[in-house]
Every structure is written in structure tokens, then in C-alpha cells.
Amino acid sequence: xDKVVQSPxxxxxxxxxxxxxxxxxxxxxxxxxxxxxxEKKAPTxxxxxxxxxxxxxxxxxxxxxxxxxxxxxxxxxxxxTGDSAVYLCAVFLGNQFYFGTGTSLTVxx
Amino acid sequence: xxxxTQSPKYLFRKEGQNVTLSCEQNLNHDxxxxxxxxxxxxxxxxxxxxxxxxxxxxxxxxxxxVSREKKESFPLTVTSAxxxxxxxxxxxxxxxxxxxxxxxxxxxxxxxx
Numbered sequence: 001x002d003k004v005v006q007s008p009x010x011x012x013x014x015x016x017x018x019x020x021x022x023x024x025x026x027x028x029x030x031x032x033x034x035x036x037x038x039e040k041k042a043p044t045x046x047x048x049x050x051x052x053x054x055x056x057x058x059x060x061x062x063x064x065x066x067x068x069x070x071x072x073x074x075x076x077x078x079x080x081t082g083d084s085a086v087y088l089c090a091v092f093l094g095n096q097f098y099f100g101t102g103t104s105l106t107v108x109x
Numbered sequence: 110x111x112x113x114t115q116s117p118k119y120l121f122r123k124e125g126q127n128v129t130l131s132c133e134q135n136l137n138h139d140x141x142x143x144x145x146x147x148x149x150x151x152x153x154x155x156x157x158x159x160x161x162x163x164x165x166x167x168x169x170x171x172x173x174x175v176s177r178e179k180k181e182s183f184p185l186t187v188t189s190a191x192x193x194x195x196x197x198x199x200x201x202x203x204x205x206x207x208x209x210x211x212x213x214x215x216x217x218x219x220x221x222x
């Protein structure tokens with residue numbers, strides 16, 4: 001059975017802190033791993049990772065994939081209150097996306 | 110502007126009634142998806158379609174039905190057979206043929222009383 005596990009389930013930090021969100025997976029037919037940010041309703045795309053060891057970066061956010069150990073991390077440096085959201089990890093299996101339960105991040109001023 | 114439109118945003122229905130959620134996209138995407146989101150359970154796949162007039166069941170298809178008569182439209186019907194229909198429903202689409210991300214609509218929150 002395909003499985004995507006995210007940890008921690010929730011996290012509360014202060015502005016300026018650095019956070020690391022984890023996503024591990026056990027799936028057949030892995031094609032890519034994606035990270036999304038969900039603030040209220042529609043998840044918005046952050047990163048797609050297909051190759052091990054290549055960091056994707058966008059401003060204060062970065063992500064990397066380890067296909068040997070079957071996990072990915074999403075780092076957020078110098079967190080801001082606007083980073084408060086649910087962060088979703090998904091694995092693309094060739095015809096569908098399989099999502100984890102998400103990590104709820106709250107950034108306190 | 111290109112995007113995915115879900116309607117309505119909020120929907121209330123009485124138990125035992127069928128209800129249809131609308132999803133329209135003007136991104137010219139071939140693949141479309143329906144997910145259900147419950148607190149603490151992430152997104153679970155209900156149905157998906159990769160081409161007009163064809164669709165496949167996801168992990169939780171029981172009590173739901175879909176149609177794909179047009180490329181732009183992928184409506185979801187929540188039938189009275191769905192035991193616990195109250196949830197947040199998200200529609201997504203994707204360009205097929207390569208590794209591409211899914212784009213999401215704003216969702217429909219269905220409450221059955």
C-alpha cells in the first residue's frame with residue numbers, strides 16, 4: 001500500500017526561527033515529490049523534486065529529496081507570520097498524486 | 110485569467126439528497142482530480158480522469174460519481190450512499206505527458222444536516 005508520512009503533524013514557532021518539515025514515502029512507481037502550501041483553501045505549489053541531492057530554493061524556502069532513503073525535507077528560514085499554513089507533501093505516481101496528512105505550522109509574532 | 114473554478118464555495122444539504130459539485134478549468138489540462146479533505150487526514154483521492162469520457166476510481170470512490178463529457182468540466186456527485194459526506198472537496202487539474210504539478214480550485218465545503 002502506498003504511504004506518505006509527514007512529521008511533525010503540527011509545529012508552533014516564533015518569528016525568525018528556522019523550521020524543517022519532513023516527508024517520507026513508500027510507494028510504487030515514484031515519479032516525483034511535490035510540496036504545497038495551504039493557507040485557507042486552495043493548496044499552492046511550492047516545489048517539485050525528481051532527482052536526489054539537488055536542492056530547490058525559493059527565497060527563504062528550500063527543499064531536497066533523498067531517493068535512496070525515501071524522504072524529503074522542506075526548510076523555512078527566518079520564519080514570518082505569513083508562513084503560517086498547512087504544508088502538504090505529495091508523491092506523483094504517474095497518473096495520480098498521493099498526499100500526506102500535512103504539517104500545520106503556526107508562526108507567532 | 111486561467112484557472113480552476115469550483116462552485117459553490119459552501120453547500121448545505123439534507124441527509125439523503127444527492128448533490129453535485131462543479132469544477133471547471135480553462136487551463137487546457139487533460140487530467141482532472143477530485144480530493145476530499147477532512148481534519149487530520151490530508152487529501153484523499155476520490156476520482157480522477159486523464160481524458161474525456163474516461164475516469165478511474167481513487168481510494169475513496171464509494172458513494173461518489175463523476176462524469177467527464179468535456180475537457181473543461183469534471184463534476185462530482187455526492188450520492189445518498191456516501192455515509193459521511195460532510196467535508197471539504199478540492200478539484201485539481203494537470204497537464205499530462207510529463208512531470209507537472211497539479212493546480213487546485215478554491216474548494217467546496219459541503220455540510221450535510
